[in-house]
Amino acid sequence: MxxxxxxxxxxxxxxxxxxxxxxxxxxxxxxxxxxxxxxxxxxxxxxxxxxxxxxxxxxxxxxxxxxxxxxxxxSNLAFWQTVLHKLKDYTALPRLIGLFSLTGILYYLLSNFWQATFCGLVILTITLYIIVGRPFFRFPSSKTNYIHEWDNRPYWIYRRRTAGLEWVSNVLLGIGFNVPLFLSVLPTLFSEHTHERFFVFFSAVCFTVSLLSFVIVAELTFQQNPILKRLAASE
Structure with a gap:
């Protein structure tokens, strides 16, 4: 031994x-x-x-x-297959009706209250990112010399640290978090089309995808997330 x-x-x-x-x-x-x-x-x-x-x-x-x-x-492939199964669940009845309803509600709110709704969705996105992404936050230890490590180990080695559940979750979190950033840039490129129906509908769909990404990560990482477990226990 x-x-x-x-x-x-x-x-x-x-x-x-x-x-x-x-x-x-x-x-x-x-x-x-x-x-x-x-x-x-x-x-x-x-x-x-x-x-x-x-x-x-x-x-x-x-x-x-x-x-x-x-x-x-x-490991990555196994978790992507899990995500695919969850996506199939959400695109099947009755959950599909819920997704269409959410997109419709967002479309209505964005059409009639663009600025207030958009700002509210950005705040919601940031909040969800903090809560759902909690298991993957890294707090450097005072004993760890990260500068020394970065100087001596190539970046592709660091990418392997986020494998499997962590890698897949970070990709989904990135999708969920970057949707508002992407949409906030579009009006500056197409300012005269900002409030056209297609742009508003596209924004509603994107925010729906963003929220769905957070929901899937929350389901995948529930046992590793102390915030979600505390919220579930308080209900």
């Missing part, structure tokens, strides 16, 4: 030496490494030698990075 210090050393080795970033994969690999190293230690091998042997079993750094790439892609 490995000591806590040895388990920590394995995780640090996977992150710092092999440049792995996907925490779920690191946890799985730590289990595999632990079993392999325990067998080696039982035969009298040193910990460092056993660790190097475990690395070689996965192809060292190139093999581990390739494994992480495939693991991340598979």
């Amino acid at each position: 490995l000591t806590p210090a040895q388990l920590t050393a394995i995780k640090q080795h996977l992150r710092e030496t092999n440049l792995l970033s996907n925490e779920e994969l690191i946890l799985e690999l730590t289990d595999h490494y632990s079993l392999a190293i325990e067998d080696q230690l039982a035969q009298g091998t040193t910990f460092d030698t056993a660790l190097a042997t475990a690395d070689a079993g996965f192809g060292n750094q190139p093999g581990l990075l390739s494994l992480e790439k495939h693991y991340t892609n598979a």
